[in-house]
Every structure is written in structure tokens, then in C-alpha cells.
Amino acid sequence: MKKFRTLVLSILLSFAVATAAYAAPQVILDGQQLSFDVPPVIENGSTLVPLRVIFEALGADVQWDGNTQTVTATKSGNEIRLMIGGAAYKNGQEVQLSVPAKIIEGRTLVPLRFVSEAFGCQVAWDGTTQTITITSISGTGTIKVHFIDVGQADAIYISLPDHNDILIDAGNPSDGPTVINYLKNNGMDEDLELVIATHPHADHIGGLPPIYYAFNVIKTIDSGMYADTSMYENYLYLSQNEGKYWEVDNYQTFTFGSVVLQIMTGPGSWDNVNDYSVVCRLDTGDIEFLFMGDAGFPAESVLSGELDAEILKVGHHGSRTSTSAAFLSKVSPEVAVISVGTGNTYGHPTLETLQRLQNAGATVYRTDLNGNIVITTDGKTYNTAISKTSTADTPANNYKTQVTPAQTPATTGAYVGSIKSNKYHYPSCRYAKTILPKNQIWFADAAEAQAAGYVPCGGCKP
Ligand SMILES: [Zn+2]
Ligand SMILES: [Zn+2]
CATH class of the missing domain: 3.60.15.10 (Ribonuclease Z/Hydroxyacylglutathione hydrolase-like)
Known part of the structure; x- marks a missing residue:
């Protein structure tokens, strides 16, 4: 009976693995699994992932130029440039990619290995679990x-x-x-x-x-x-x-x-x-x-x-x-x-x-x-x-x-300040009246204002 159960289990497992081969791969960055709004896709052995997720996870700054259909990402002095359906560059040097960046369902997907390695990460692929592991910083001092x-x-x-x-x-x-x-x-x-x-x-x-x-x-x-x-x-x-x-x-x-x-x-x-x-x-x-x-x-x-x-x-x-x-x-x-x-x-x-x-x-x-x-x-x-x-x-x-x-922040209190300055005022102060509602910050009392780093207005002397 035990053997039989093991056999059934292993059949189930191999079925699960076979099914997983068609599912979107998992991406793990520094031990954390990334979640994607649009699933990653594998094309010609390259994994493409939604641009925003991967660049955000890697901590890169991204700019998009709609006219030239170009994505530019920078991080720690490295710059990569990807043209939709076209060339890729690292620090100005062209890099050959088997699959270029592309737009799928309105989202821009970029080649995962290229962008990760360009930013100094190590990328490992485990085919059996369909998992890509990215390590951003390696070494014993981590x-x-x-x-x-x-x-x-x-x-x-x-x-x-x-x-x-x-x-x-x-x-x-x-x-x-x-x-x-x-x-x-x-x-x-x-x-x-x-x-x-x-x-x-x-x-x-x-x-x-x-x-x-x-x-x-x-x-x-x-x-x-x-x-x-x-x-x-x-x-x-x-x-x-x-x-x-x-x-x-x-x-x-x-x-x-x-x-x-x-x-x-x-x-x-x-x-x-x-x-x-x-x-x-x-x-x-x-x-x-x-x-x-x-x-x-x-x-x-x-x-x-x-x-x-x-x-x-x-x-x-x-x-x-x-x-x-x-x-x-x-x-x-x-x-x-x-x-x-x-x-x-x-x-x-x-x-x-x-x-x-x-x-x-x-x-x-x-x-x-x-x-x-x-x-x-x-x-x-x-x-x-x-x-x-x-x-x-x-x-x-x-x-x-x-x-x-x-x-919603407090919109009343004994005193009001502006997030753009370090003065606090009586709400009746003429300076207070010039503070746009979106910049207002209210304080229950002087101690709260001062604890937040604000000083009394010289005009209304609160
Ligand atoms: Zn507590
Ligand atoms: Zn707590």
C-alpha cells in the first residue's frame, strides 16, 4: 500500500513538473520572489519581464521616450538603453540580444538576464523548477x-x-x-x-x-x-x-x-x-x-x-x-x-x-x-x-x-504651517492664509509644532 501511494505521488509530481514547464517562470531577487502584473514570458530561451517590476526591484531609475520608443535605466553609474523591438546598449556600447524589448498587452517587457547582468547582478536559471535567481550583491561580506x-x-x-x-x-x-x-x-x-x-x-x-x-x-x-x-x-x-x-x-x-x-x-x-x-x-x-x-x-x-x-x-x-x-x-x-x-x-x-x-x-x-x-x-x-x-x-x-x-490629515488645530517652510502660525495670520490647502500642516499645540521642527512665525507670534 505504501509503495502504491508513493507511485501515485510520484506520478502526480511528474505531472506537476510537466505542467509547470508551460507556466510562467518564477523570479527570485535576493531571496524575495517578485510578483508581476503581467506574467514573464520565455522566448527563444530568453525570459522577458515587465519593465516596471524589475527596475523597481533592482532600484534603477527609468525613463521612457515615447518618440524613439526607448527605455533608459540607470543605477549606480551604469546606464542601459533598450529600444522596443530593436537594439540594446550598456553604457553606450551596443549589446547583441536574442530577443529585444517588446510590448505585450500594453506593457513593456525587457530581457531579464541582460538588465540584471548589466547592473552587476548574477543570474542563475533552474530549469526543473522554472526559477530564475538573481543575486544583486555577492560575496562573504553581505x-x-x-x-x-x-x-x-x-x-x-x-x-x-x-x-x-x-x-x-x-x-x-x-x-x-x-x-x-x-x-x-x-x-x-x-x-x-x-x-x-x-x-x-x-x-x-x-x-x-x-x-x-x-x-x-x-x-x-x-x-x-x-x-x-x-x-x-x-x-x-x-x-x-x-x-x-x-x-x-x-x-x-x-x-x-x-x-x-x-x-x-x-x-x-x-x-x-x-x-x-x-x-x-x-x-x-x-x-x-x-x-x-x-x-x-x-x-x-x-x-x-x-x-x-x-x-x-x-x-x-x-x-x-x-x-x-x-x-x-x-x-x-x-x-x-x-x-x-x-x-x-x-x-x-x-x-x-x-x-x-x-x-x-x-x-x-x-x-x-x-x-x-x-x-x-x-x-x-x-x-x-x-x-x-x-x-x-x-x-x-x-x-x-x-x-x-x-x-486624511488633520485640517484643524491651534496652529498651521506649510510643508514648504518651517514656520507655524495662528490660522488667522495673514501669512497662514497664503498657504495652499495641499501644503498645510496642522498642529494641536505649540509643542507638537516645535517637535515637528517648526518655529513661531515672526508676524503673528503664536
Ligand atoms: Zn508601541
Ligand atoms: Zn507598534
């Missing part, structure tokens, strides 16, 4: 920071060379298994060198207890903030169990080879639990990451030391009371990652915060729109890969088409 999509919660996995692994939060209780699977699928060994529990809210520590069972957690750092919940008690017990190393944040420095993780926070006293969040900065060489937990204006305003970072994990899911303009001017992020759930009841991320990020020149990625967000770096340059593409043109522009009533 660092990956995974912002895992756990909905309205935080879970960040930092994978460092030599199997050094760090986990910052693990989402809600129901996210524990998701996080465990994610870590296992992304090369985690059994040792988890460092867990950072930013603060005792359920959307941050809820998923941690099963992590302590699944992996050998060597050290835990938390905020020292207590919560009167069984979830917190359970987390605390497990993090200190069996002589495990547990410490409260106190400006510690952790060195893993050439990579340094600096805890930026220490003992403090705050009104809001979120402000107790352990904040840390990962220095990989030329590329830095700043992880804010749920810290709000008060906590971010007292951070000191080097705060500049190419990549900012935005505080408190993009809440309006985090990520002030003054703070952003110290960080000057190129990329801002918001961990946030679709249709959350908090209205996160708020339009004010998205506007401040846009004003600061940051490209915004969001787990609700982009799924898992993985940033890979060798310490000199970095790539951003996403597991899901939304319908908007670029991640930075996503929110413009995604605004729901819950995200």
Missing part, C-alpha cells in the same frame, strides 16, 4: 536587513556575515510562526545572537515567545519598561530563562566583524510607553541603518551622537507624532521603511509623516504595499528588494493613490 511583513506590527531580521543574526521585535502573537519560518527560509542557523525587544507592546514583543523556543537566543536587550500583561511576563521569563543573557538598553555597542550595532538609548522616563523604545543604529561601513521602534517626537528629540543613516526604519508605523522634520534633517535618509498593516484603524502611516519624508527626499517603502522589504548591502552600496509591487509607479509615490479617508 549584510541583509529584512523588514518582514507582519501587518500592523514590527519584525526586522538582520543577517550578518559569519551567521551572526539579530532580530528586532517579532510582531503580534499570531506572527510568531511567520517570523520563525521567514528566518529559517532566509538562512538562519539555530543561534540567534541578539534579540532586541524595543518596548512591551503586543505588536512588538507578541511574537517573541515562540522565537525563544525555536532558536537558541544568546542575548536579549529590552527597554526595561514593564507591562502588566501575561504576554510580557512570558516574554520576560523566556528571555531570562536558563541563565540567558538579558540586559536593559544602556548605550551598548555590539561588534560583529566590521559591522557595529550601537544602542542609542538608555535609562529614561517618559509619558508614553512608545518613547521607551530601544533605538539602534547599524553601521556597516558607508551604509547605516537607524531603527526607531515606536519612538515619537519626545524620544527622537533627545537622541544624540551620529544619527545620519541611509536607511531609516520609521518610528511608530508612520504615526503623525513620530519622525519630525527636525529629526529627519539629522538623519537625512535616502530610504524610509514603514512597517504598517493594510487598513489599520490608526490611520498609519499618516499623510503628515509621508509628506515630511517626501520633503526630506526619502524614498518610502511600506510593508502594506511592498510586502517584505529586504535591503542588501556590502557596506559600500545597497539594493532594495520588495516582495510585492503595488499599482503605483514607484514606491515613493504609492501613497498618493492609496490615500483613504482614515489617512
Whole structure:
């Protein structure tokens, strides 16, 4: 009977493989499967994929010239040019392609291998699973920071060379298994060198207890903030169990080879639990990451030391009371990652915060729109890969088409400012009246305005 079942199973499997040969191939970039609005096609052994998805995933800038039917993409000093149905160029040199870029069902498809290799990626093809694996950065010094999509919660996995692994939060209780699977699928060994529990809210520590069972957690750092919940008690017990190393944040420095993780926070006293969040900065060489937990204006305003970072994990899911303009001017992020759930009841991320990020020149990625967000770096340059593409043109522009009533910014308050300046006014001020509605930003009180980096108008003296 057993044999018979095995036979049936293997017939089913071979049938599945045979069927898969006619299905669209899968494309995996830096461990993340890309999803396409129009399926990739294979022609003469070349795979063509929708232009927008692949260039967005590779982090290239794209321009389209309708007159000459030419696509130009640039990334890290390399330029490729593709003419629909015609020639291809890399940095001005013509490259022979077996299949040119073409338009199918109104979408432009480009040859995957050519564009990936032109931008320095390695491309591997597995015929049995019909999978194309693209590696954007290779080598032993590769660092990956995974912002895992756990909905309205935080879970960040930092994978460092030599199997050094760090986990910052693990989402809600129901996210524990998701996080465990994610870590296992992304090369985690059994040792988890460092867990950072930013603060005792359920959307941050809820998923941690099963992590302590699944992996050998060597050290835990938390905020020292207590919560009167069984979830917190359970987390605390497990993090200190069996002589495990547990410490409260106190400006510690952790060195893993050439990579340094600096805890930026220490003992403090705050009104809001979120402000107790352990904040840390990962220095990989030329590329830095700043992880804010749920810290709000008060906590971010007292951070000191080097705060500049190419990549900012935005505080408190993009809440309006985090990520002030003054703070952003110290960080000057190129990329801002918001961990946030679709249709959350908090209205996160708020339009004010998205506007401040846009004003600061940051490209915004969001787990609700982009799924898992993985940033890979060798310490000199970095790539951003996403597991899901939304319908908007670029991640930075996503929110413009995604605004729901819950995200409508406040249109009243004690004071008003303009996103184009750093002054705040009484609404009756003659300057205030010249601010276009789309540029208005409202503040409940002077403290909120000042925390956001605004100063009083000299005219109305609010
Ligand atoms: Zn939170
Ligand atoms: Zn919180």
C-alpha cells in the first residue's frame, strides 16, 4: 500500500513538473520572489519581464521616450538603453540580444538576464523548477536587513556575515510562526545572537515567545519598561530563562566583524510607553541603518551622537507624532521603511509623516504595499528588494493613490504651517492664509509644532 501511494505521488509530481514547464517562470531577487502584473514570458530561451517590476526591484531609475520608443535605466553609474523591438546598449556600447524589448498587452517587457547582468547582478536559471535567481550583491561580506511583513506590527531580521543574526521585535502573537519560518527560509542557523525587544507592546514583543523556543537566543536587550500583561511576563521569563543573557538598553555597542550595532538609548522616563523604545543604529561601513521602534517626537528629540543613516526604519508605523522634520534633517535618509498593516484603524502611516519624508527626499517603502522589504548591502552600496509591487509607479509615490479617508490629515488645530517652510502660525495670520490647502500642516499645540521642527512665525507670534 505504501509503495502504491508513493507511485501515485510520484506520478502526480511528474505531472506537476510537466505542467509547470508551460507556466510562467518564477523570479527570485535576493531571496524575495517578485510578483508581476503581467506574467514573464520565455522566448527563444530568453525570459522577458515587465519593465516596471524589475527596475523597481533592482532600484534603477527609468525613463521612457515615447518618440524613439526607448527605455533608459540607470543605477549606480551604469546606464542601459533598450529600444522596443530593436537594439540594446550598456553604457553606450551596443549589446547583441536574442530577443529585444517588446510590448505585450500594453506593457513593456525587457530581457531579464541582460538588465540584471548589466547592473552587476548574477543570474542563475533552474530549469526543473522554472526559477530564475538573481543575486544583486555577492560575496562573504553581505549584510541583509529584512523588514518582514507582519501587518500592523514590527519584525526586522538582520543577517550578518559569519551567521551572526539579530532580530528586532517579532510582531503580534499570531506572527510568531511567520517570523520563525521567514528566518529559517532566509538562512538562519539555530543561534540567534541578539534579540532586541524595543518596548512591551503586543505588536512588538507578541511574537517573541515562540522565537525563544525555536532558536537558541544568546542575548536579549529590552527597554526595561514593564507591562502588566501575561504576554510580557512570558516574554520576560523566556528571555531570562536558563541563565540567558538579558540586559536593559544602556548605550551598548555590539561588534560583529566590521559591522557595529550601537544602542542609542538608555535609562529614561517618559509619558508614553512608545518613547521607551530601544533605538539602534547599524553601521556597516558607508551604509547605516537607524531603527526607531515606536519612538515619537519626545524620544527622537533627545537622541544624540551620529544619527545620519541611509536607511531609516520609521518610528511608530508612520504615526503623525513620530519622525519630525527636525529629526529627519539629522538623519537625512535616502530610504524610509514603514512597517504598517493594510487598513489599520490608526490611520498609519499618516499623510503628515509621508509628506515630511517626501520633503526630506526619502524614498518610502511600506510593508502594506511592498510586502517584505529586504535591503542588501556590502557596506559600500545597497539594493532594495520588495516582495510585492503595488499599482503605483514607484514606491515613493504609492501613497498618493492609496490615500483613504482614515489617512486624511488633520485640517484643524491651534496652529498651521506649510510643508514648504518651517514656520507655524495662528490660522488667522495673514501669512497662514497664503498657504495652499495641499501644503498645510496642522498642529494641536505649540509643542507638537516645535517637535515637528517648526518655529513661531515672526508676524503673528503664536
Ligand atoms: Zn507598534
Ligand atoms: Zn508601541
